[in-house]
Amino acid sequence: MAPAPSLPIHPPNGPVNGDASKQPPQGRSSQKSMTKAERRELQEKQRAAKAAAKAGGPVNGAPSKQAAKPTPQATAAATPKRPTKSNEAPAPTASALRTQTAARARAASVSVPTPANARGLRIFSHFGLPKPVSVAKGDIHPTILRLALQFSEFKITDYATPPNNTLSRHLMTYLSPQISHLVAARPMSVTMGNAIRQLKLEISGSDIDLPEQDAKDALCQKIDNYIRDRIIIADQVIEETAGNKIKDGDVILTYARSSVVQKVLLGAHAEGRQFSVIVVDSRPMLEGKRLLSVLASAGIQCTYILLPALGAIITEVTLVLVGAHSIHSNGAVYSRAGTALVAMMAKLHSVPVVVCCETYKYSETVQLDSFTKNELAPQGDLFSSFPSVKARDSLTLENDEHLEILNPLYDLTPPNCITAVVTEVGVIPPNSIGSIPVALGRLL
């Protein structure tokens, strides 16, 4: 994932010489504006996903487990080609851009190891291509090809209904190739699917008689509402509910970095509860370092260990709090690789495992293992500027003729290892996750 501080950020006019790693100042400035821009970032991610803007990654980046790290090659390749078009990349966009490009950079194919790596590299270079030749109906909007995050709003407002066509029908067909282009770049994730489905529902439900501009405004409003209700407010509700489970004297264990869990811990600390946190981290992403720095600067007492050391400290732990990429109707939780190990270990030691997850991550499908659907971590240097003992070069693994690197990003935690799932509609036991649509039906 993306170690936060030194993410290469591409300034609006693209990196000067394609060497993205020389962007620390840019990265840092957008880093500062991150908290303010974080919300914007999430919004933009959602919009992009919904309008099937090119960036498939951001939606998945919402849980921040996929905090971005653009691979130098991909971004470098793409941006120089359209320096002028990237001109609307203010700091928030830059951070969103970062998340996007990173996520996209990580868009490797699914499970099969050896061909996947090779295929992965090919997908990278694909980003640098000009717009694809096969265009179904109407052109693929040039913005979709940009690495800059195109907000669905921008696309929808940009879009103009051809004469003699209703907005709802034409917009739907207009969006379909965009969506399939996205899916080609990165396998459709649960959250992306949910968002796109919701958008399509809104489009098809839009009133035929409305003037075009009104219809578009209404759609944009619906998109904004989705982001606000299902992501931002949901996070606040989860923060409060999960925070109530934290008692004075607790030793809370968390794995890698989940933005929701981070909010829960910061919120509980702000309320004055006394607890300490153990952050468990693992290679290659080492996302836990970022969480550690945020928590430590807030004044929470933290311990940092790597995953293999889990067995040594599990007896000290009173509560395990993790996030999720998606939850499935059989109660299984699809989350950062390593979460399943943490949950299983905790179960053996009778430590409750609480998963914090918004309802937009719920999928009606059943997931039984982590082979059928997974993604691979990108190649190359993923390390932050955190001081490390060894030279960065020696820690970076690259494929060579005798070595294939396989780093799946996700794994599946079976429902019997989970004690409770905290969503914005309530605290639900894993075997009853199927009641989420019922609960949502009441709310919507």
Next chain:
Amino acid sequence: MSPPLAAILSLSQLMVESNAGTMFELVKELHDGAEELKRHTTNPISLNAGCELFIAFVTLFPHESDSFAELKTELVKQGQKYAKEAISYRNKIAELMLDFIKDDSVILTHSYSRVVMRALLHAHKTKRISVYVTEARPRGLGVKTHEVLTAVGIPCTVVLDSAVAYVMDKVDFVLVGSEAVVESGGLINAVGSNQMAIIAKAAHKPFYALAESYKFHRLFPLSQYDLPTHNPSILSFPSLPPRPFVTPPTTSGVSPPIAKSGIDESLNVTPTSSSERSMSAEMTAKNPDVDYTRPDLISLVFSDVGILTPEAISQYLVAMFAG
């Protein structure tokens, strides 16, 4: 009348006497009333369940009437109607339970529970059953169960709390009542229920819980110590004065014989003292009243809304309280 029903009736009464002019004020008054009720009891869990159920009902009640006063009277009427109906819930549960009790069943139960009593007495009318009941220390309510059952002619034996594992192989199934059934599908009941459930699971015997629907609670305990009834004094160690350092004796020791003779003396001196010892009140206070049984240990929950698996409890609660 069980605490949740009493709570519902008292809150209805509160509504009758309230001067609230808007829904918001009314709900606030109900919350305050509920808080007051909870303050006066040591074990507020089932009371909580009833209060929350009533307040949720009031909030979600469809407003058809134009005037607020009309709405209030309607709510009060509904509240009282509910309480009256709820009295019949135990009979419904007893009826549902009947099919699961075969002739010559041996049933193990815990402490004293009115709904379990109702179910057993109902079954006794048409079937032959015999019952083991645990003593359920420290309150010893198991003895009360024994009295009631023996009075109607059901063969009943009181079993030590520590002999549950000993007796489990002779038992066909375990039947307990409940203080509350929680969101996870787990059970909160008198302390000893969790133990019984674990032993039943190990011996592959079904564990059934009987619970009226007003005992369903949105609480979600993550562990025994996450219960609202748990406080730091429970299971705490006393702070003892530091032990004086005694130089170890060179021979077999002077101290032990003195202590022993002390005990012997006391036994000899008071021949009427029983050979049993009991916990002092202080010791008992360090022990919990209720415990939490995990949903994976429970086979079925019998309730007036039907026979539910523990997973279904959450779905029921979500459907009832969500939105």
